[in-house]
Amino acid sequence: MGAVTAADRPSGDRPPGDRVPKQDRSRATRQRLLEAAVACLAEHGWAGSTVSVVAERAGVSRGAAQHHFPTREDLFTAAVEYVAEERCLALRALFPDGGADRRAVLTALVDVYTGPLFRAALHLWVAASNEEQLGPRVAELEGRVGRETHRVALELLGADESVPGVRETVQGLLDMARGLGLANLLTDDTGRRERVVTQWAGLLDVLLDGRPDRRATTSR
Secondary structure, three states: OOOOOHHHOOHHHOOHHHHHHHHHHHHHHHHHHHHHHHHHHHHHOOOOOOHHHHHHHHOOOHHHHHHHOOOHHHHHHHHHHHHHHHHHHHHHHHOOOOOOOHHHHHHHHHHOOOOHHHHHHHHHHHHHOOOOOOHHHHHHHHHHHHHHHHHHHHHHHOOOOOOOOHHHHHHHHHHHHHHHHHHHOOOOOHHHHHHHHHHHHHHHHHHHHOHHHHHHHHHO
């Protein structure tokens, strides 16, 4: 009798090392699907972004896509959440020691709302307003993503939300950034966006650093 190979063993009897490549392939397939879903949603909207279209773009079969995400709603809500989480990680990586340059932090936060992720999320929000199955899932997703973005903003700005007015100001900043993202969908709004960011940086300096008091002391 010949030697028993790894392929001949039941999967439960194989050494852990033999299972890692399959797990890695599965993770890689899932990531390709998530990234393809966001790209499709940003480019084609909800109506043009089917599981088949995403699977083709990701280079996997429809069956493989449905193995990871049984429903269309599963796929697209997971995709928007995945990329939102990646963007939060990227923001932290840009400022590993915190946001010493507040204007740079504001610019990075606003940029979150002017790229493909925001376009994809916007299509998902519009679809959720009409799709009964999608609505509650997107509302819950938006709540989680919004809370995490708010935490990242507080962290990078060095803001203490226990100080009166800070929480509302940072939330207003994020709401403003979302509005700038909407304006940018139709035309290049770079110039106005830069002026608004500069103004908000000054407002945050006043609120977070107490600069009006120092200026008042100097002027007397």
